[in-house]
Amino acid sequence: MTKVSRALGAAMLCLGLLLSGSAVMAKQDPSMPAKAPQKKAEKPKTTTINGTVSAVTDSALTIIDGQKAEHTLAVTGETKVTKSGKDATLADVKANDVVTVEAVKGEGETWTALKISVA
Numbered sequence: 599m600t601k602v603s604r605a606l607g608a609a610m611l612c613l614g615l616l617l618s619g620s621a622v623m624a625k626q627d628p629s630m631p632a633k634a635p636q637k638k639a640e641k642p643k644t645t646t647i648n649g650t651v652s653a654v655t656d657s658a659l660t661i662i663d664g665q666k667a668e669h670t671l672a673v674t675g676e677t678k679v680t681k682s683g684k685d686a687t688l689a690d691v692k693a694n695d696v697v698t699v700e701a702v703k704g705e706g707e708t709w710t711a712l713k714i715s716v717a
Contacts, residue, residue: 646698647663647671647699648696648699649661650662650694651694658671659711661697672709677712680713680714699711
């Protein structure tokens with residue numbers, strides 16, 4: 599009798615699990631799609647420009663690269679400036695300084711300097 603009651607108990611347990619799983623599945627709304635994994639925020643694409651400063655103002659930096667092409671970049675309060683590896687300000691950047699600029703493309707053909715490193 600013990601074996602029969604154990605088998606009956608196991609069968610009832612399995613049946614209960616199956617029924618509860620069916621109830622959960624029935625409560626799911628088939629019209630609602632499963633959540634898609636969220637994408638990480640994409641970083642803006644940057645470019646590096648090496649050259650010599652030809653002009654500098656409070657809001658822009660113009661450099662001439664190795665191919666003699668002129669690049670004018672907007673400078674904001676967020677632009678980080680370093681000179682000889684130490685923190686500096688835009689006022690420390692002078693004409694004829696050799697620079698490496700990390701910039702991000704904005705609206706149209708505008709570029710904004712993120713980092714300016716003076717050699």
